[in-house]
Amino acid sequence: MAEPETEGTDISLRAAEVASDVSETDKPQEQRRLASRFTRAVTSGARAAGRGTRAGIASVAGFRGLAGNGAYCASKAAAITWLESLRTELYGSGVSVVCVCPGYIDTPMTRVNRYRMPFLLPPDEAARRIARAIAARRRLAVIPWQMAAVSVLLRAMPGWLYDRLAARAPRKPRDVRI
Numbered sequence: 001m002a003e004p005e006t007e008g009t010d011i012s013l014r015a016a017e018v019a020s021d022v023s024e025t026d027k028p029q030e031q032r033r034l035a036s037r038f039t040r041a042v043t044s045g046a047r048a049a050g051r052g053t054r055a056g057i058a059s060v061a062g063f064r065g066l067a068g069n070g071a072y073c074a075s076k077a078a079a080i081t082w083l084e085s086l087r088t089e090l091y092g093s094g095v096s097v098v099c100v101c102p103g104y105i106d107t108p109m110t111r112v113n114r115y116r117m118p119f120l121l122p123p124d125e126a127a128r129r130i131a132r133a134i135a136a137r138r139r140l141a142v143i144p145w146q147m148a149a150v151s152v153l154l155r156a157m158p159g160w161l162y163d164r165l166a167a168r169a170p171r172k173p174r175d176v177r178i
């Protein structure tokens with residue numbers, strides 16, 4: 001698939017993702033391929049454009065590791081850090097870089113989950129909030145705000161306590177034995 005030319009566009013948003021620990025994305029070569037496509041598409045022509053917004057959809061899952069979801073959490077942690085690097089690299093260039101970290105959104109990705117998903121957003125409401133965050137050029141937007149509060153707690157939690165709580169949390173089924 002050819003990458004879109006983003007130079008001269010006002011807003012470029014990358015959201016493609018797969019959420020499974022047992023899919024092709026667990027293969028290192030596939031992860032590298034996806035990462036390099038993401039990088040090319042978001043950065044192409046950014047500095048020359050001198051304006052506009054580049055946004056990426058990461059996730060609250062990128063803040064701490066979740067059992068059974070390692071590849072997804074790692075890819076989202078990478079997205080958060082990478083977007084931050086890009087933001088600092090483009091600082092002062094006129095181009096904004098926005099990192100959106102949603103909690104749970106009701107989409108095909110989450111409809112397979114057999115556990116309660118707190119603060120689940122309908123997709124149209126999530127889209128509205130994501131659009132608002134991008135329009136406001138927020139550096140890091142966690143949606144909804146309740147998830148932002150949970151994220152602050154999670155990030156501040158000491159490792160020993162996090163391990164105990166996270167080990168008991170519900171998880172996606174894993175068919176790769178570890």
Ligand SMILES: NC(=O)c1ccc[n+]([C@@H]2O[C@H](COP(=O)([O-])OP(=O)(O)OC[C@H]3O[C@@H](n4cnc5c(N)ncnc54)[C@H](OP(=O)(O)O)[C@@H]3O)[C@@H](O)[C@H]2O)c1
Pocket residue numbers: 015016017018019034057058059060101102103104105106107108109110
């Ligand atoms: N749903 C949530 O609760 C939630 C929470 C936090 C973050 N997110 C993030 O939000 C984004 C959208 O997720 P979603 O919930 O809408 O998931 P989804 O319903 O599973 O949709 C994923 C989308 O990504 C596309 N995609 C997957 N791999 C791709 C690739 N290699 N190249 C191009 N497109 C690809 C899929 O296209 P096809 O349909 O053509 O395969 C599909 O449209 C993802 O980045 C996800 O991680 C979702």
